[in-house]
Structures are given as C-alpha cells and as structure tokens.
Amino acid sequence: MTPPTDSGPTDSGPGARPDKDVNTVDTHTRDVDAVVIGAGISGLYAVYKLRARGMSVHGFESAAGVGGTWFHNRYPGARCDVESIDYSYSFDEDLQQEWTWSERFATQEEILAYLEHVADRHDLRSAFEFLTRVVSTVYDEDSGLWTVTTDTGRSVTARFCIMATGVLSATNRPDIPGRDSFTGESYHTGEWPHDPVDFAGKRVGVIGTGSSGIQSIPVIAQEAEQVVVFQRSPNYSIPAGNRPLSDDEQIAEVKATYPERRRLARLSGGGTPFTPYPKGAMEVDEAERRRVYDEWWQRGGYLFAKAFPDQTASIEANDSAREYVESKIRDMVNDPKIADQLIPTDHPIGTKRIVTDDGYFEAFNRDNVALVNLRRTPIAEITADGVRTSDSHYPLDMLIFATGFDAMTGALSRIDIRGRNGRTLREEWAAGPRTYLGLASHGFPNMFFMVGAGSPSVLANMVLMAEQQVDWISDCLDHLDEHNARSIEAGEQAVDEWGAECNEKAAGTLFPSANSWYMGANIPGKPRVFMPYIGGFANYGNICAEVAAAGYKGFDIVGVEGA
CATH class of the missing domain: 3.50.50.60 (FAD/NAD(P)-binding domain)
Structure with missing residues (x-):
C-alpha cells in the first residue's frame, strides 16, 4: 500500500513539536x-x-x-x-x-x-x-x-x-409509494445541484415544511407558475429581520469588540452573546412580558425561544410565548383558515428548532401558492406527473423533497x-x-x-x-x-x-x-x-x-x- 502524500507538518517542519517523537507509543508503523x-x-x-x-x-x-x-x-x-x-x-x-x-x-x-x-x-x-x-x-x-x-x-x-x-x-428521502416514478425534475434540498435550477413557468411541489422548505418556498414562489406545499407538520418560524452589514462604523465596532463578544458567547447557553431575561415569563406582568417578546421577536429567528429562561421548561411560560407568536402568524396570513393550518398544535414552541425565515407566511397570500394539509389528506402515491393525495391529484413539473436528514x-x-x-x-x-x-x-x-x-x-x-x-x-x-x-x-x-x-x-x-x-x-x-x-x-x-x-x-x- 502506498502511504498518503504529505498531509501536514512533520516533526522537523513548521508547527512541529521537537520534544515529541510521534512513534514512541506505537509498536507498529502507521501511515x-x-x-x-x-x-x-x-x-x-x-x-x-x-x-x-x-x-x-x-x-x-x-x-x-x-x-x-x-x-x-x-x-x-x-x-x-x-x-x-x-x-x-x-x-x-x-x-x-x-x-x-x-x-x-x-x-x-x-x-x-x-x-x-x-x-x-x-x-x-x-x-x-x-x-x-x-x-x-x-x-x-x-x-x-x-x-x-x-x-x-x-x-x-x-x-x-x-x-x-x-x-x-x-439526507432523508421518505419511502413514499411511487417516489422514484416521477418523470419531472426531482431534487432534495440537502443535495441541491450546483447548476442553477429554473423555476420559471413551472408547477413545483414542495414536500416538507422544516427549515429548508420554509426558507425555499418564498424564493421559489417568486418565479414559479405554481407552488404546492405539502405539509404534514407545521413549524413555528420567525422572520429573520435580516439586513446588510454595510455600515462601516457598525462593522468596525463589531471587530473592535470581538473579544468581549466571544467571551459572552462562551458563557452562554447557546454559544452566542445573548442571555435570557433574568426572571421567568410568569414572574412579570403582561405588559413587561410583551415588551420582552417584542424585543426578542425583533432579534429574529430561533433566538425567540430564549426570551425567558423557563420558556421551554414551563408549559405556562411556553403558552405565553406560543400565543404571542400565533397572533403574529395570523397577522401575516390573510386567510384565517390557512393561518389555522400553518400554526402547530403538536408541540410546545421551541421544542422543535424555530425556523428563521424571510417572507414564509406571507407567501401563502400569493395566488400561486397552495397549501395541502397532509394531516387531512395524506399522500397516497407519487405518480409519473405529480402527487396524488387521498382526495386529489396535483400535476407537477418539479418535485422538491424538503424532508431533512437522519x-x-x-x-x-x-x-x-x-x-x-x-x-x-x-x-x-x-x-x-x-x-x-x-x-x-x-x-x-x-x-x-x-x-x-x-x-x-x-x-x-x-x-x-x-x-x-x-x-x-x-x-x-x-x-x-x-x-x-x-x-x-x-x-x-x-x-x-x-x-x-x-x-x-x-x-x-x-x-x-x-x-x-x-x-x-x-x-x-x-x-x-x-x-x-x-x-x-x-x-x-x-x-x-x-x-x-x-x-x-x-x-x-x-x-x-x-x-
């Protein structure tokens, strides 16, 4: 067997430790x-x-x-x-x-x-x-x-x-009957091609509403003729509040304070320089609770789960966070019936990772985006030209599996x-x-x-x-x-x-x-x-x-x- 080519510094090269003989503890040679x-x-x-x-x-x-x-x-x-x-x-x-x-x-x-x-x-x-x-x-x-x-x-x-x-x-591709029979374009979000994918004028089906589905659906909807979202389990998602970092003064301040930012991150529960409010959610009045939720909503995304220290430990505290976010979702979605289906009912908020999105809920206000609730009408099979549920067939040109990972x-x-x-x-x-x-x-x-x-x-x-x-x-x-x-x-x-x-x-x-x-x-x-x-x-x-x-x-x- 030919040993690998030089894979880094040797004991006599840069980065070597002259007091260390790499073979002293081995009775056999190694590559x-x-x-x-x-x-x-x-x-x-x-x-x-x-x-x-x-x-x-x-x-x-x-x-x-x-x-x-x-x-x-x-x-x-x-x-x-x-x-x-x-x-x-x-x-x-x-x-x-x-x-x-x-x-x-x-x-x-x-x-x-x-x-x-x-x-x-x-x-x-x-x-x-x-x-x-x-x-x-x-x-x-x-x-x-x-x-x-x-x-x-x-x-x-x-x-x-x-x-x-x-x-x-x-990557996880669920074993759906007929999964490999689809003759249109088929992709998994975790194995996305390097060449651009053209959605223009196409009927696109997206299976899954985890992070990759929630992030991709608004972007796809801007180009596709139609987007059909096949949702089994809705997820909580909070707008990212993304913005360019183009302010030279702000960037200079971040770089100047990096040591302190890293110190606080290492002292935190999640490796970022943010700490929850010092009291539990139910230890403050409703006005203060809403002020704190407003603050963490503005921070965007999954950080909302960290607003109060007991938010994912106390069901009462969790309910207060859930009700806040549900009201926000209803504000973003025009059709109350669609909003109802986009709001999770099967888990406390934050116990699945809260998704960070950019226009996800608003995408369902578009005429070219349809929601299929798989709890009500599960997928029966994937056909050569689309997806058949228990009550309808949806013809598609493209099928995207946003079905996550093992x-x-x-x-x-x-x-x-x-x-x-x-x-x-x-x-x-x-x-x-x-x-x-x-x-x-x-x-x-x-x-x-x-x-x-x-x-x-x-x-x-x-x-x-x-x-x-x-x-x-x-x-x-x-x-x-x-x-x-x-x-x-x-x-x-x-x-x-x-x-x-x-x-x-x-x-x-x-x-x-x-x-x-x-x-x-x-x-x-x-x-x-x-x-x-x-x-x-x-x-x-x-x-x-x-x-x-x-x-x-x-x-x-x-x-x-x-x-």
Whole structure:
C-alpha cells in the first residue's frame, strides 16, 4: 500500500513539536497519526489544530470540496440562523479582523466562500482526498491502529480517528409509494445541484415544511407558475429581520469588540452573546412580558425561544410565548383558515428548532401558492406527473423533497465502524447513541466524535462548539504524550452516567414532548432518544474542563505495555 502524500507538518517542519517523537507509543508503523473524516467546520479546524501539534493528518471527504453542510445545502433561500459575526471561527484573530460579512444572516454561498477562504488561508485542502467516501473504520487491538477504508479501495492506518461527519449530512428521502416514478425534475434540498435550477413557468411541489422548505418556498414562489406545499407538520418560524452589514462604523465596532463578544458567547447557553431575561415569563406582568417578546421577536429567528429562561421548561411560560407568536402568524396570513393550518398544535414552541425565515407566511397570500394539509389528506402515491393525495391529484413539473436528514447519528451509521472485539458502533448505539461527553464511546479507543449526540451540538453555535471540542481533544493528546500512553477510551460506567445525565436534563424540559429530529422521530424505526446535551454550551465546557483537570476522569488510559 502506498502511504498518503504529505498531509501536514512533520516533526522537523513548521508547527512541529521537537520534544515529541510521534512513534514512541506505537509498536507498529502507521501511515499517519490521525485520520479526519469530513471537511466541514469541525473537520477543517481539527486538521488545523492537529497539524499545529506536529501530527501527520489525512482527511477524507465525500464531496468535491470543503464546507460540509454548506457545500451541499444550496437550495434557494438557504441561510444560517446564527448571526454571521458569531457563526465564524475565533481561533484566528487576524481572520476575524480581515473578513467582513455582507449580511446579518449569511447566505449559503457566503458561508461556503468563507470556509473555502479559511481552508486556503491555512492550506487545509491538502490534507483531504475529495470525492472519497469512507465505508469502514476498523480497530486492531494488537497494533492499536485504525484502518480506514474508502469506496475507492484506498486504506489508511492511523492511531487516532476523528469523526467529523456532520450531524445534518445524511439526507432523508421518505419511502413514499411511487417516489422514484416521477418523470419531472426531482431534487432534495440537502443535495441541491450546483447548476442553477429554473423555476420559471413551472408547477413545483414542495414536500416538507422544516427549515429548508420554509426558507425555499418564498424564493421559489417568486418565479414559479405554481407552488404546492405539502405539509404534514407545521413549524413555528420567525422572520429573520435580516439586513446588510454595510455600515462601516457598525462593522468596525463589531471587530473592535470581538473579544468581549466571544467571551459572552462562551458563557452562554447557546454559544452566542445573548442571555435570557433574568426572571421567568410568569414572574412579570403582561405588559413587561410583551415588551420582552417584542424585543426578542425583533432579534429574529430561533433566538425567540430564549426570551425567558423557563420558556421551554414551563408549559405556562411556553403558552405565553406560543400565543404571542400565533397572533403574529395570523397577522401575516390573510386567510384565517390557512393561518389555522400553518400554526402547530403538536408541540410546545421551541421544542422543535424555530425556523428563521424571510417572507414564509406571507407567501401563502400569493395566488400561486397552495397549501395541502397532509394531516387531512395524506399522500397516497407519487405518480409519473405529480402527487396524488387521498382526495386529489396535483400535476407537477418539479418535485422538491424538503424532508431533512437522519440527524445526529445518520452519517455515522452509514459507516461500518468496528472497535474492540469487532463490536460495531451500530450495535453499541442500537438503542440510541451512547457517548461520554459526546466525544467518545466505550469500546472505540482513540476515536473522537465531533459536535454530535451527547454534546450541545445543534442546540449551540456549531462553530464555537467545534473549536471547544477540538481544543479539548488537542489537550487530551498532549496528556497522552506526557504520560507516554497508547490509547484513551471512554469508560463504560462514565458512558452510562453521562447518558443518565443527558436524559435527566432533557426530562426537565418540554423538549421530549415533541416528535422532533432531536428525538430521531423523523426516521422510521430510529430509537426515540433526545440526542443533544441540553444543559448548555457553557456548562458543557465547564464539565469537559473538569474532566480534563481530574486527569481525564471517566476515561480509560492505556500505556505502551498495556498498563
């Protein structure tokens, strides 16, 4: 087997650690020190940080370029729901000062351009093989190495394996009868083509009203002859209040105050510099409550769920937020009967991620937009020329599946991951993901999971989340080197206790009452487990720091001789 080409600094090159011999803890040779699977936000930073330690790193990415979620999700209207100035790396201060975002909520195109710029700035592309999908990672206990095999037949051995596979990357196409019989144009929002899609003069059907559906429908409606929205579960959505960031004075102020903004973000529950009102929703009078809701409505999008600290824990507080938003929806939609169908009745507000939109509810005031309520008239089949429900047939030229992802664990379950004794990760996680701190799983030494189940993950700013975890992993590897250790693995008791902690935290909220993708409810047969850690970004960071300070308490660390 031919080893990979140079994948970063060697021990004698830039970024090397002269006091470290990368082979001291191995009894067998390896191709590289670490393999990173995925070239999204966390994968790029992992390569940067591991190379800075003097490690040789090789990456694999199934797409043709960097960007992860932002490479694939090119659907019309795709934007991030975290403000641009926060949804960015903090590790490179010069980058923070040099890069200027054009809008408050960046488009997919701008976010991808930013990630490509970061990759080029730090020569991160050179670590990756693109258009290469990992099919298996197998651990050999004798050598202490992982063998990573791809769909191209390539195999690479490494001491460490970093699973930066993304939590919103495994697309979900529901198994609807006749799904593949449609002869018109067919797309999934999570696998959008790179070439422009022309909607002009076409009858377009959109299945799904999650984030991608809600963001794309208003844009498509501006061009299409007709848009038919097939809605099973309505979602709460709040206007983004997006605006250009063209005020030089404002931009200069943001850049000057970045250190404080980042400090506040790291002390927060969600990785952004916002904190809820200091009292519970029902501890203030109606006038004050409305003032607070007005303030957070103006901030836009999912942040509304954080207006009061008890908003997703107390049903009474939640009802006050729900009633506020429902009145706003009725104000935006002209037809009261349509408004009724667009208002969720199956979950407390915020227990599914509130969508950030730009003109979604107003789109239903257009003559060319129709709503089909699948609760009343479910889809019977997809035909060659449209969609047939229980009472009508809708002829279409184009069909768009805005049906989301097998979130959190889907990308990992599509790889054959085998740890000690041939135990597969699919077996280990058959009843739901089992991790310690979301970072590691018992039976899988020297394997780390990025921004996934058991961590704040999608409940926090994913960029700072990635930095937090990669920095922790880097410090952990320093600890292994200092103690001449061979491997680190989550202890079984620690996994059990962390799972109980995550479940207890979730049970203290209203989140488990919603059939959300946080619970795996959108995937038939998937265990119903609330997958993120809901205790907050700052709390999670403190817990991880305490574990490290206690000598990586809860982890089993094995020395060269197996001691």
